[in-house]
Amino acid sequence: MGNREKKTDVILIGAGTMSATLGTILKELVPEWEITVFEKLGSAGEESSNEWNNAGTGHAALCELNYTVEKPDGTVDITKAIKINEQFQVSRQFWSYLVNRNLIHNPQDFIRSLPHMSMVQGEENVRFLKKRFEAMSNNPLFRGAEFSDDPKKLMEWFPLIMQQRPLNEAIAATKNEAGTDVNFGALTRMLFNHLESENVNIHYKHRVDNMKRTNDGAWELKVKNLESGTIERHTAKFVFVGGGGGSLHILQKSGIPEGKHIGGFPVSGLFLVCNNPEVVAKHHAKVYGKAKVGAPPMSVPHLDTRFIDNKKSLLFGPFAGFSPKFLKTGSVCDLITSVKPDNLLTMLSAGVKEMSLTKYLIQQVLLSKEQRIEDLREFIPTATVEDWDLVVAGQRVQVIKDTEAGGKGTLQFGTEVITSGDGSVAALLGASPGASTAVHVMLDVINRCFPQQMKEWEPKIKEMIPSYGMSLMDNPKLLYKVQTSTAEALELNERKPIVS
Numbered sequence: 001m002g003n004r005e006k007k008t009d010v011i012l013i014g015a016g017t018m019s020a021t022l023g024t025i026l027k028e029l030v031p032e033w034e035i036t037v038f039e040k041l042g043s044a045g046e047e048s049s050n051e052w053n054n055a056g057t058g059h060a061a062l063c064e065l066n067y068t069v070e071k072p073d074g075t076v077d078i079t080k081a082i083k084i085n086e087q088f089q090v091s092r093q094f095w096s097y098l099v100n101r102n103l104i105h106n107p108q109d110f111i112r113s114l115p116h117m118s119m120v121q122g123e124e125n126v127r128f129l130k131k132r133f134e135a136m137s138n139n140p141l142f143r144g145a146e147f148s149d150d151p152k153k154l155m156e157w158f159p160l161i162m163q164q165r166p167l168n169e170a171i172a173a174t175k176n177e178a179g180t181d182v183n184f185g186a187l188t189r190m191l192f193n194h195l196e197s198e199n200v201n202i203h204y205k206h207r208v209d210n211m212k213r214t215n216d217g218a219w220e221l222k223v224k225n226l227e228s229g230t231i232e233r234h235t236a237k238f239v240f241v242g243g244g245g246g247s248l249h250i251l252q253k254s255g256i257p258e259g260k261h262i263g264g265f266p267v268s269g270l271f272l273v274c275n276n277p278e279v280v281a282k283h284h285a286k287v288y289g290k291a292k293v294g295a296p297p298m299s300v301p302h303l304d305t306r307f308i309d310n311k312k313s314l315l316f317g318p319f320a321g322f323s324p325k326f327l328k329t330g331s332v333c334d335l336i337t338s339v340k341p342d343n344l345l346t347m348l349s350a351g352v353k354e355m356s357l358t359k360y361l362i363q364q365v366l367l368s369k370e371q372r373i374e375d376l377r378e379f380i381p382t383a384t385v386e387d388w389d390l391v392v393a394g395q396r397v398q399v400i401k402d403t404e405a406g407g408k409g410t411l412q413f414g415t416e417v418i419t420s421g422d423g424s425v426a427a428l429l430g431a432s433p434g435a436s437t438a439v440h441v442m443l444d445v446i447n448r449c450f451p452q453q454m455k456e457w458e459p460k461i462k463e464m465i466p467s468y469g470m471s472l473m474d475n476p477k478l479l480y481k482v483q484t485s486t487a488e489a490l491e492l493n494e495r496k497p498i499v500s
């Protein structure tokens with residue numbers, strides 16, 4: 001066993017889409033900084049960012065019903081939808097910048113236009129969808145959406161869903177042509193290829209096992225070369241923990257007080273994938289439904305056209321599953337070893353509070369393939385068992401923490417950025433809305449960890465993201481410019497947005 005020590009400016013742990021995004025932004029802001037990446041697997045984008053491990057939805061709140069809530073007074077609150085749409089516009093601008101500068105190529109290899117639709121059944125849900133549509137259609141971010149409860153129109157929008165559907169129940173949908181399917185795996189690989197060409201040191205099959213502070217305030221990482229078995233020591237002034245589900249354990253090892261009292265609960269995702277090309281050819285959209293009562297928000301069922309390796313496929317899900325692993329390639333001991341004296345009470349409180357989630361997960365795990373096909377038949381009445389195969393997607397580790405609103409052990413469904421007080425370490429936990437908002441989230445990391453440099457960096461950030469720091473909703477002209485220029489750069493064939 002050797003024991004080498006190396007110094008670098010920045011260390012990124014994990015080669016997923018988050019590290020890829022942060023590394024790419026930092027290389028544009030400070031090209032002279034030396035960046036080193038450690039990834040325990042053999043290549044980039046193999047865990048949650050892989051195209052088969054997530055749903056590939058460019059989350060812009062055009063179809064996800066869980067981003068809008070009906071308030072007790074009957075009005076629909078679209079605040080969260082606005083936030084997510086604005087964040088996705090930031091991603092589109094950054095990706096366009098990279099394409100326009102020839103830093104990445106062939107946008108069609110990672111992003112395609114695909115209508116986003118919401119579909120509901122039953123009088124009560126139809127009434128909600130109409131109200132939601134009305135609340136959103138006045139907002140410039142969502143203009144261009146259509147609503148219909150006319151079966152003939154719906155047959156045009158999604159024939160597979162309408163085929164042989166008994167029409168004794170009300171059904172309605174909304175459609176927005178500005179939706180996208182994003183291959184986050186391909187994007188991650190493109191970004192790492194770019195980083196490699198910029199002399200970023202990327203070490204695959206290198207696992208970060210520990211990190212501790214050095215006397216001068218930097219961080220020393222203990223890294224195991226999984227091929228040779230050697231242990232290496234690497235130091236950096238700034239460390240980003242982008243280990244996906246693996247981040248919590250590394251954060252705990254850092255010992256920073258901000259990482260205390262936080263736990264994680266893994267929920268796996270499973271999808272049904274259609275193996276019949278005739279069925280695949282009949283559908284062209286992402287159609288999101290309503291989550292079942294008691295189901296967590298990430299279990300909203302959806303029927304998705306996907307473009308992977310230039311091939312069109314059809315996925316339905318996700319079904320939730322349970323595995324104690326925090327990564328698909330993780331260990332069955334992940335959950336138990338994440339329980340520490342400081343988060344024990346938080347975890348126990350969550351266990352008591354989240355009985356309905358536990359019940360839901362047990363029900364989901366026990367589903368037979370025929371029962372899953374029954375769920376699919378709510379979307380495709382003609383679905384047959386032979387046309388669909390079950391595939392296991394990625395692990396999501398939901399953050400559990402103590403909050404003022406929810407009390408001890410509250411389960412979080414969003415993304416959480418944890419930074420040390422001095423900004424020398426940042427960790428990303430949680431998974432939703434995930435990869436779609438990676439650029440916004442990484443800019444937040446930069447803002448929190450490098451406050452002194454922000455003034456100097458701002459012009460470059462604005463060059464990459466012209467709307468940086470502005471609300472697009474309040475600047476419809478800028479929104480139009482951003483939407484049209486990014487559609488052109490990313491070769492999206494969406495309809496021209498409507499200017500107010």
Ligand SMILES: Cc1cc2nc3c(=O)[nH]c(=O)nc-3n(C[C@H](O)[C@H](O)[C@H](O)COP(=O)(O)OP(=O)(O)OC[C@H]3O[C@@H](n4cnc5c(N)ncnc54)[C@H](O)[C@@H]3O)c2cc1C
Nearest residue numbers: 014016017018040048049055057208244246269394434436
């Ligand atoms: C079922 C499912 C569906 C989803 N659908 C969508 C969607 O439709 N749209 C969307 O925007 N997002 C979606 N997401 C979320 C999205 O996939 C994630 O937010 C995103 O991929 C996270 O990227 P990441 O870089 O943080 O993590 P990852 O892609 O998981 O990468 C983390 C990397 O760190 C490595 N690593 C971990 N520990 C160590 C260590 N100790 N040393 C070295 N390397 C380490 C891992 O091997 C891995 O390669 C979905 C997620 C799931 C699970």
